[in-house]
Amino acid sequence: MDIVYIRDLKVDTIIGIYDWEREVRQTVSLDLEMAFDISEAARTDNIEHTLNYKAVAKRLIAFIEGSEFLLVETMAHQAAAIVRDEFGVSWLRLRLSKPGAVRGSRDVGVIIERGERPLTGAAAGA
Numbered sequence: 857m858d859i860v861y862i863r864d865l866k867v868d869t870i871i872g873i874y875d876w877e878r879e880v881r882q883t884v885s886l887d888l889e890m891a892f893d894i895s896e897a898a899r900t901d902n903i904e905h906t907l908n909y910k911a912v913a914k915r916l917i918a919f920i921e922g923s924e925f926l927l928v929e930t931m932a933h934q935a936a937a938i939v940r941d942e943f944g945v946s947w948l949r950l951r952l953s954k955p956g957a958v959r960g961s962r963d964v965g966v967i968i969e970r971g972e973r974p975l976t977g978a979a980a981g982a
C-alpha cells in the first residue's frame with residue numbers, strides 16, 4: 857500500500873466546548889496518511905495520476921477555517937469524509953491535535969481511521 861501524507865497542517869479555527877473557546881480562534885494541527893496507489897504517477901511523472909496533497913490541504917484549510925465545531929471528534933470525522941468522498945481515498949488515518957489545550961501536555965486530540973485498508977503483498981495475491 858502506498859501512502860500520500862500531509863504532516864502538521866496548521867489551521868486557525870473556532871473549536872472547543874468552553875465559552876472562551878467560542879470567542880477566539882485556536883490553532884489545530886492535522887496529520888494525514890492517505891492510501892493511494894502511486895505506481896501510475898511514478899510511471900508517467902504526471903500530477904493528474906496521483907493524489908495532489910496540495911489540493912487536499914487547500915480543501916481542508918477552507919473547510920476548517922469556516923467551521924465552528926465543539927469537539928475535535930466532529931471536525932476529524934467530517935474532514936476524513938471530505939478526503940474520502942472528494943478525492944477518492946479508500947483508507948486514511950487522520951490525527952487532529954489541539955496544541956496547548958491541556959496544561960502540562962504538548963497537545964491533545966484524536967486519531968481516526970476510515971475506510972478499508974488496501975491489502976498488500978501476499979494478502980493481495982501479489
Ligand SMILES: Nc1nc2c(c(=O)[nH]1)N=C([C@H](O)[C@@H](O)CO)CN2
Nearest residue numbers: 871872873874926927928929957958
Ligand atoms: N475527547 C475530547 N475531550 C475534550 C474535548 C474534545 O473536543 N474532545 N474538548 C475539550 C475542550 O474544548 C478543551 O480542548 C479546552 O481546553 C475538553 N475535552
